[in-house]
Amino acid sequence: MKKIVLFASGNGSNVENIIQYFKDRETVSIVGVFSNNTHAGVIAKAQQHKVPVFTFDKKELNEGFVLKKINALHPDLIVLAGFLLKFPEHIIAEYPNKIINIHPALLPKYGGKGMYGMHVHQAVLENHEKETGITIHYVNEHYDEGEFVFQTSVTIEDCQTPEEIAAKVHELEHNHFPKTIEKILTRNT
Template sequence: MKKIVVFASGSGSNAENIIKHFKETKIAKVVSVFTNNPNAKVIERAKNHQIPVEIFSKNELLERNVLQKIQEINPDLIVLAGFLLKFPENIIELYPNKIINIHPALLPNYGGKGMYGIHIHRAIVNNKEKETGISIHYVNEHYDEGAIIFQANVALTDQDTPETVAEKIHELEQKHFPEIIQRLLSE
């Protein structure tokens, strides 16, 4: 069975959706969740599914501690699902095309440092965009610049607020992220 490691920093709704999806399909399994936030709701979500959780500091991520734990697991895919720190180059180099991220906008627009969550949705509404969406991409050494694997879009109206945009994006993430992970693991 293929092994998935998920990195998340917040609520973990995407992480939990991935965990549930692969429990049903039995193609792969989320074997560990890594988080840099000791107060993240993802910890509780993972533990509810008996998934081990690794909590680490930014320094531990940049040093070898996190890399060593990843190497012990030897995952087939590393999935960033709402992980807010820049991923270290030493890990990226060891796992080429094995680390993916989901971004709540249509890259290359609204990507880069500081562009996450409600900040993106607010910018999209302020710029009166007619559509937005999600991008699933490989992780490289730059924020949100890795090769795009998949995009899905959704129409916006003048009545949309950052909160309604967030809801639309969340629906796309929940539908497509597990499917794309499954496709990548099957290739």
């Protein structure tokens, strides 16, 4: 059985979507959800699905506490699904090519420090882009610069607000993120 650990900082719609996607599959198990935000909506969603939740602060992330918790779960893949902190190099080194992130834009555009969520959608709107999309990539020591795993786009010429763009991007995320995770796990068999 392949094991997945999920990291999120906010509402957790991608986490819940991933949990539901793999819920009845005997070959994959979601073994933990980690969050740096004790008030994040993702916590209740994970608990509702009976997935263990681990909360931590930035110091615990960077000083080994989180790595010890991850190691105890023996994950085959670590998935960042709306996780807003920079992932520590010591965890990346321990899990090379086993950590992926989803970014709400067509990287390399609109990536890097501070480019997340509505900040990305606002920048896309202000630059009058005709399309945007999602990029799923491996995590390395630099924000949004790891090797691409999957990328797809959507037309946004009809969008007038960042919220309208966000809705289209969320639809892409929910349609493609779990399937891409499954492909990665299958490839690594």
